Amino acid sequence: MTGRAQARTVPYLFVAPAVTLMVVILLVPVAIAALLSFTDYSLGNADFSFVGIDNYEDIFSRRTYAKMIASSLIYVGVVVPASIGLGLGSALLISSLRFAQDFYKAVFFLPTMAALLAMAIVWEFMLNPTIGSVNALLSAGCASPFWHGLLSGAFLGVDPATSWYGNACATGFPLWLGDRAYALGSLCFIGVWQAFGFNMVLYLAGLTAIPRELYHAAEMDGAASAWDRFRLVTWPLLGPTTVFVVTITTIRSFQVFDSVEALTAGGPSKSTYVMMYAIYEKAIRQNLIGIGAAITVVFLIFVMAVTLIQRHYVEKRVHYS
Amino acid sequence: MATVTLRNIRKSFGTTEVLKGVSLDIADGEFVSLVGPSGCGKSTLLKILAGLEPQNSGDVAIGGRVVNHIRPSRRDLAMVFQSYALYPHLTVEENLMVPLKLRRLNRMERLPGLGHLMPGRRQKMHRIRAVVEETTETLKIGDLLARKPGQLSGGQRQRVAVGRAMVRKPVAFLMDEPLSNLDAALRVHMRAEIAELHRDLATTFVYVTHDQAEALTMSDRIAVMMDGEVLQFASPDEVYHDPADLRVAQFIGSPKMNTLPGALGSGGAVSTVGGYTFARAFDGPPQTVTVGLRPEHLAIAPKAPNGRAIPVTVRHKENLGSDFFIHANVGDTGHTMIVRTEPHTAQSLPLQGAAEIWSVEDRAVVFSSDNRRIYASDELRGIGAADLALAPAGAAQ
Ligand SMILES: Nc1ncnc2c1ncn2[C@@H]1O[C@H](COP(=O)(O)OP(=O)(O)OP(=O)(O)O)[C@@H](O)[C@H]1O
Ligand SMILES: [Mg+2]
Numbered sequence: 001m002t003g004r005a006q007a008r009t010v011p012y013l014f015v016a017p018a019v020t021l022m023v024v025i026l027l028v029p030v031a032i033a034a035l036l037s038f039t040d041y042s043l044g045n046a047d048f049s050f051v052g053i054d055n056y057e058d059i060f061s062r063r064t065y066a067k068m069i070a071s072s073l074i075y076v077g078v079v080v081p082a083s084i085g086l087g088l089g090s091a092l093l094i095s096s097l098r099f100a101q102d103f104y105k106a107v108f109f110l111p112t113m114a115a116l117l118a119m120a121i122v123w124e125f126m127l128n129p130t131i132g133s134v135n136a137l138l139s140a141g142c143a144s145p146f147w148h149g150l151l152s153g154a155f156l157g158v159d160p161a162t163s164w165y166g167n168a169c170a171t172g173f174p175l176w177l178g179d180r181a182y183a184l185g186s187l188c189f190i191g192v193w194q195a196f197g198f199n200m201v202l203y204l205a206g207l208t209a210i211p212r213e214l215y216h217a218a219e220m221d222g223a224a225s226a227w228d229r230f231r232l233v234t235w236p237l238l239g240p241t242t243v244f245v246v247t248i249t250t251i252r253s254f255q256v257f258d259s260v261e262a263l264t265a266g267g268p269s270k271s272t273y274v275m276m277y278a279i280y281e282k283a284i285r286q287n288l289i290g291i292g293a294a295i296t297v298v299f300l301i302f303v304m305a306v307t308l309i310q311r312h313y314v315e316k317r318v319h320y321s
Numbered sequence: 322m323a324t325v326t327l328r329n330i331r332k333s334f335g336t337t338e339v340l341k342g343v344s345l346d347i348a349d350g351e352f353v354s355l356v357g358p359s360g361c362g363k364s365t366l367l368k369i370l371a372g373l374e375p376q377n378s379g380d381v382a383i384g385g386r387v388v389n390h391i392r393p394s395r396r397d398l399a400m401v402f403q404s405y406a407l408y409p410h411l412t413v414e415e416n417l418m419v420p421l422k423l424r425r426l427n428r429m430e431r432l433p434g435l436g437h438l439m440p441g442r443r444q445k446m447h448r449i450r451a452v453v454e455e456t457t458e459t460l461k462i463g464d465l466l467a468r469k470p471g472q473l474s475g476g477q478r479q480r481v482a483v484g485r486a487m488v489r490k491p492v493a494f495l496m497d498e499p500l501s502n503l504d505a506a507l508r509v510h511m512r513a514e515i516a517e518l519h520r521d522l523a524t525t526f527v528y529v530t531h532d533q534a535e536a537l538t539m540s541d542r543i544a545v546m547m548d549g550e551v552l553q554f555a556s557p558d559e560v561y562h563d564p565a566d567l568r569v570a571q572f573i574g575s576p577k578m579n580t581l582p583g584a585l586g587s588g589g590a591v592s593t594v595g596g597y598t599f600a601r602a603f604d605g606p607p608q609t610v611t612v613g614l615r616p617e618h619l620a621i622a623p624k625a626p627n628g629r630a631i632p633v634t635v636r637h638k639e640n641l642g643s644d645f646f647i648h649a650n651v652g653d654t655g656h657t658m659i660v661r662t663e664p665h666t667a668q669s670l671p672l673q674g675a676a677e678i679w680s681v682e683d684r685a686v687v688f689s690s691d692n693r694r695i696y697a698s699d700e701l702r703g704i705g706a707a708d709l710a711l712a713p714a715g716a717a718q
Contacts, residue, residue: 213402213403213404216402217406219372220420221419221420221485223394223423224392228423232423233408237410239410
């Protein structure tokens with residue numbers, strides 16, 4: 001080799017190991033999944049055939065998969081704004097405390113630290129229709145005229161039977177995880193309960209990075225109310241944090257699996273059949289790798305879309321230098 | 322425009338007392354500097370005046386009205402922060418509009434989106450834009466309006482910060498070391514601009530700095546602070562020529578005032594190292610004292626003309642072009658002195674050679690061991706002494 005040619009190849013040799021690893025570990029699996037999504041492959045079968053876009057057609061035509069996409073989107077649509085709102089709210093409240101900050105931080109962060117699968121057992125017990133504490137508490141309220149009046153709205157002169165609580169007192173409380181109308185909502189609640197502590201910690205970090213002098217400047221400029229200061233300083237300066245929190249929470253919500261597996265297994269009547277659970281059920285339990293791979297690809301497209309949207313529309317607007 | 326009065330302000334952070342009873346009476350339209358070494362409590366005092374930090378005791382009055390319990394936004398002051406504290410997400414124009422929007426638009430008109438539908442908002446915004454335009458013209462930042470603070474140089478940011486304080490026509494300006502982040506040339510330039518701004522607006526200025534040159538060149542009066550106390554509050558000339566306290570004398574002036582140990586004998590005679598005795602008589606009982614001698618009030622030569630002199634060894638000659646500063650050791654006492662002299666005298670002094678220093682016209686300031694001033698019998702105290710002073714050439718360095 002001439003010195004010149006060597007000088008040209010050596011840099012490539014240096015980056016080759018890193019690039020090889022990246023391709024083999026990160027890109028090849030995705031490519032394989034994409035490829036498999038056009039086949040009817042199942043694990044252990046020697047032969048398989050290409051089925052074109054059949055798997056995708058299934059996803060976008062069969063009712064089960066329509067439910068799958070709907071329940072995933074609903075879950076994301078509820079958990080993301082609720083956990084971010086609560087996370088920001090609690091971060092603002094905690095950062096305004098003079099003492100006991102660490103106590104509240106630890107308490108709110110607990111659900112995030114504890115494995116969701118482990119906590120699911122507790123929720124399963126609490127939401128149990130017969131022995132669970134949730135329904136026990138709710139029905140205890142029915143007997144007390146004060147709570148019944150307050151919760152059913154009877155104190156406002158409303159007919160108790162028309163309110164949710166008054167009605168439930170008469171006809172029985174929901175089965176929660178066993179009820180098609182309540183299962184997804186219950187999972188959303190648990191999802192929010194688990195995620196907001198994490199968002200709170202991120203927001204607390206974002207808040208400490210805001211220079212105190214900006215609040216002083218806002219005060220001198222006439223921002224007398226807390227809302228004015230929030231609009232003028234806190235919210236804009238939390239912009240980069242918010243972008244990060246939204247992205248992370250969205251991706252994590254799309255990935256919800258453990259609480260579904262532990263509590264509802266996608267039921268009742270597929271009302272909590274989220275994408276991750278569908279992939280698991282098709283590809284792993286039923287060994288239909290082709291359709292599982294197709295759902296995986298759709299899933300990746302959703303996540304990519306979220307990431308691209310945040311890059312294009314938001315990131316440019318929240319970094320100020 | 323308003324007077325600003327601080328009465329016996331005390332402030333502690335935990336157990337450390339940062340301000341130990343500070344009182345200042347600032348006249349309407351006056352330019353007052355707070356100077357002092359780092360950590361002496363200047364910023365804290367300014368924040369208390371603004372209302373951003375509560376005092377432990379004492380009163381703040383603006384325009385004769387005690388404002389202790391009035392929140393900062395209602396005190397109608399404007400502040401320029403050391404770090405400028407511009408809103409990083411807003412353009413220069415929006416930054417300048419913030420104080421006006423917050424004060425002139427009502428709650429509904431400030432709502433995002435919906436506010437634009439409110440009747441009357443357009444006229445108000447029109448007037449706000451006019452004020453902003455006027456301000457940007459004064460400060461020559463008209464071509465920066467669309468930029469964000471992150472895209473500005475330090476000097477430009479400083480102007481925007483001043484502009485944001487100016488748009489509102491506050492009753493007083495508070496500035497916390499606004500020039501400390503700028504390079505030397507820009508600092509001199511901005512110094513002149515702020516002084517000019519003060520002349521134009523004729524508003525009360527309270528200006529914090531630890532740079533004594535800034536204080537001396539810009540102020541009507543200087544408050545020299547140290548360890549949470551105001552040691553002297555007087556005109557620049559008075560602070561320079563007639564310091565009330567040894568620490569003031571040492572802080573103000575560059576190079577520093579020479580200080581030598583001395584003794585005040587019976588009959589008022591003051592003597593210092595090498596048996597040098599001043600011809601003037603000083604008022605006070607016999608005691609040990611500190612004698613302060615400004616470099617420009619001393620003379621040096623290989624041999625003193627009248628024999629009365631401090632013998633020294635020349636250690637170093639500092640050439641400033643027009644002048645020399647001679648650094649010399651006083652015998653083997655360990656004291657060093659700095660003397661200002663003309664270039665041709667400096668040339669006659671060999672390094673490491675012997676020389677003699679004497680005081681021109683006995684211009685010595687004498688301090689007792691508790692740092693208080695001891696006046697000469699023929700000296701006017703506190704007032705007017707500065708008028709007697711001749712060329713204050715070294716004052717502005
Ligand atoms: N929030 C605070 N908590 C505790 N101590 C403080 C606080 N703010 C200031 N201090 C202390 O008070 C003293 C005075 O601080 P201040 O900021 O007023 O000094 P300064 O004169 O402005 O100094 P510089 O010239 O360095 O800006 C310092 O010793 C500082 O450590
Ligand atoms: Mg300071």
